Amino acid sequence: MSRSANLVGATTAAAAAVVLFALTFTFEQMPEGLTQGLGAELFPRLVLGAILVLSILLAMSPEQDAEPLPQVPPLVYASAASFAVFMALVWAIGMLAAMFAYLLGMGLLWGERRPVVLLASSGLVTLAVWAVFAHTFRIPLPHGHLLAVAAF
Amino acid sequence: MDAFLGGLALLLDPYILLVVLAGTLLGITVGALPGISGSTTTALLLPITVTMTPVAAIAFLGSLYCAANFGGSITAILVNAPGDPSASATTFDGYPMAAKGEAGRALGMSAVASAIGGIFSVVVLIIAAPLLARVAYSFGPPEYFALAVFGLSMVAVTGGDSAVKNLIAGCFGVMLATVGIDLTTGVERFTFGLYSFTDGIEFIPVLIGLFALSELLEQAAALGRKATIAKLDAVRLPSWADMRKCWKAIWLSSGLGTFIGILPALGATTAAMIAYVETRRWSNEKDQFGKGAIEGVAGPEAANNAAVGGAMVPTLALGIPGSATTAIILAGLIVQGVRPGPHLFNEQPQLLYAVFSSMLAANLLYLVLGLAAARLFARISLIPPPLLWPAVFVLSVIGAYAPNQSIDEVWIAIAFGGIGFLMRRYGFALAPLVIGLVLGRLVEETLKQSLLIFDQNWTGFLSRPIALVLLALTLASLIAPQIYALTRRRART
Numbered sequence: 001m002s003r004s005a006n007l008v009g010a011t012t013a014a015a016a017a018v019v020l021f022a023l024t025f026t027f028e029q030m031p032e033g034l035t036q037g038l039g040a041e042l043f044p045r046l047v048l049g050a051i052l053v054l055s056i057l058l059a060m061s062p063e064q065d066a067e068p069l070p071q072v073p074p075l076v077y078a079s080a081a082s083f084a085v086f087m088a089l090v091w092a093i094g095m096l097a098a099m100f101a102y103l104l105g106m107g108l109l110w111g112e113r114r115p116v117v118l119l120a121s122s123g124l125v126t127l128a129v130w131a132v133f134a135h136t137f138r139i140p141l142p143h144g145h146l147l148a149v150a151a152f
Numbered sequence: 153m154d155a156f157l158g159g160l161a162l163l164l165d166p167y168i169l170l171v172v173l174a175g176t177l178l179g180i181t182v183g184a185l186p187g188i189s190g191s192t193t194t195a196l197l198l199p200i201t202v203t204m205t206p207v208a209a210i211a212f213l214g215s216l217y218c219a220a221n222f223g224g225s226i227t228a229i230l231v232n233a234p235g236d237p238s239a240s241a242t243t244f245d246g247y248p249m250a251a252k253g254e255a256g257r258a259l260g261m262s263a264v265a266s267a268i269g270g271i272f273s274v275v276v277l278i279i280a281a282p283l284l285a286r287v288a289y290s291f292g293p294p295e296y297f298a299l300a301v302f303g304l305s306m307v308a309v310t311g312g313d314s315a316v317k318n319l320i321a322g323c324f325g326v327m328l329a330t331v332g333i334d335l336t337t338g339v340e341r342f343t344f345g346l347y348s349f350t351d352g353i354e355f356i357p358v359l360i361g362l363f364a365l366s367e368l369l370e371q372a373a374a375l376g377r378k379a380t381i382a383k384l385d386a387v388r389l390p391s392w393a394d395m396r397k398c399w400k401a402i403w404l405s406s407g408l409g410t411f412i413g414i415l416p417a418l419g420a421t422t423a424a425m426i427a428y429v430e431t432r433r434w435s436n437e438k439d440q441f442g443k444g445a446i447e448g449v450a451g452p453e454a455a456n457n458a459a460v461g462g463a464m465v466p467t468l469a470l471g472i473p474g475s476a477t478t479a480i481i482l483a484g485l486i487v488q489g490v491r492p493g494p495h496l497f498n499e500q501p502q503l504l505y506a507v508f509s510s511m512l513a514a515n516l517l518y519l520v521l522g523l524a525a526a527r528l529f530a531r532i533s534l535i536p537p538p539l540l541w542p543a544v545f546v547l548s549v550i551g552a553y554a555p556n557q558s559i560d561e562v563w564i565a566i567a568f569g570g571i572g573f574l575m576r577r578y579g580f581a582l583a584p585l586v587i588g589l590v591l592g593r594l595v596e597e598t599l600k601q602s603l604l605i606f607d608q609n610w611t612g613f614l615s616r617p618i619a620l621v622l623l624a625l626t627l628a629s630l631i632a633p634q635i636y637a638l639t640r641r642r643a644r645t
Contacts, residue, residue: 110538
């Protein structure tokens with residue numbers, strides 16, 4: 001791992017710690033008699049202080065491996081974006097239909113080109129989710145808003 | 153003894169037996185899928201336990217943990233891609249054996265060695281956990297604080313790139329545990345006005361995101377690697393000649409694996425690697441290692457399964473998880489309203505003995521299933537990634553959503569999927585974050601209680617010998633790796 005990776009890690013951790021530390025000042029203040037000196041902010045500040053010290057140590061740690069980090073392939077970005085698309089689909093068409101659509105879409109995106117296999121596996125997984133969670137455990141799955149909007 | 157017999161009697165209950173069988177089957181199946189480790193398997197299937205009784209949940213998790221570890225060896229031998237990191241050492245000789253047409257012999261030895269290692273460690277667990285719990289029974293908040301901090305400090309040696317990175321991840325885990333209403337003052341912390349955060353961050357979506365969704369993104373980066381399965385002849389019990397050759401490796405590795413498993417933060421992967429090295433050292437046929445030596449399969453397999461029982465000792469007796477998987481199991485028990493620790497041995501022994509008996513049963517079950525259905529499990533390992541990983545996403549979503557029927561928790565899982573991917577990319581291990589999250593509340597509560605006992609005098613810890621020893625050990629575990637690294641660097645220059 002290169003020094004830059006350590007620096008990125010250390011800077012991100014320190015920045016997050018500083019932001020969180022600042023947020024502890026927004027906590028509601030309780031009377032001293034109630035908190036007995038052990039306010040809600042005490043423990044998070046201790047831990048955040050430790051993170052800051054460790055981040056400095058990390059930034060100063062020597063290079064172990066000069067090789068730069070490999071590039072993130074586009075498929076990773078596409079897969080991460082697909083999570084958000086899935087959530088939009090859940091809102092629009094409901095969870096079960098979104099799952100079926102997602103299984104088809106992601107299968108295609110990841111290179112599956114056999115339509116029968118893709119349809120069958122997507123259908124089976126969706127059916128299994130319905131059978132176990134909706135039917136057996138009676139967990140209500142979210143319905144889509146699109147049909148409701150269309151009906152309105 | 154009565155309680156243990158009661159635990160064994162639990163297995164006569166058809167429901168519990170079914171749960172153990174389901175846990176074992178699911179554990180082997182999911183564990184056999186390349187890329188899905190024992191921790192991912194446990195995180196993915198954890199939501200199912202929410203619908204179970206505590207005894208059934210604990211039996212399910214216990215059997216799942218044992219079987220997932222064994223499942224990893226099937227792909228290690230047949231596909232040269234360990235289903236679980238702990239099976240990495242098994243590939244060294246398992247795959248060469250399979251390539252020589254001896255896959256059935258390797259799988260048979262793997263099943264038997266795994267079962268012996270697993271059963272050995274469960275016996276140690278049954279004996280050691282109550283003893284350790286008895287020692288810890290007199291612990292007060294200062295001792296518990298010191299113990300939890302010691303457990304956290306041990307995350308420094310849990311995988312990843314560096315001890316400092318592990319400690320940072322562990323501290324962020326502890327910070328996650330502070331989200332929600334502070335129990336002593338009633339003040340909201342880091343909730344950002346979101347109702348879902350008021351009671352704290354739920355374990356399940358965090359675990360699913362960190363392990364399953366981040367792994368999905370990792371797999372997207374590695375897509376295109378083709379797996380080929382070695383030809384599988386009939387899986388059979390090892391011959392007497394093979395057993396005679398391997399008995400020393402199996403017992404040595406079972407002992408080593410159990411001991412390494414008990415140590416905080418050193419899990420099955422380390423146990424298997426050390427066992428491989430030691431098996432080779434004590435073998436009469438050292439030159440055969442790496443070319444398909446059956447001892448090279450027996451040693452690591454006995455060790456990685458023995459580490460499972462070992463890792464459960466501190467988890468159950470002290471409530472301090474030693475690995476990512478035991479942290480997930482601990483989280484599952486907390487979700488069930490059960491907090492493992494010394495008091496559990498007196499208050500709800502039936503839960504503990506449910507773990508012991510389910511783990512014993514799982515070890516016997518996967519021996520039978522491993523021998524009878526290895527061909528089927530091997531087929532499962534070849535499910536193409538474009539079909540497997542979208543299904544993992546769907547299971548992750550339903551797993552995050554189901555316990556509280558909250559879409560917010562699916563968002564949390566997705567967010568932690570991204571965080572987990574970035575953490576791995578920059579060399580931060582995930583296990584410390586999970587251990588920090590699970591232990592965070594305990595650390596804060598016991599620190600505050602201790603400070604109240606000591607009248608806010610921090611030096612009060614020095615007046616408690618056990619706490620003092622544990623804090624000294626913590627300091628040593630933090631400083632020792634730095635000194636070691638420094639001396640190695642000096643020696644090199």
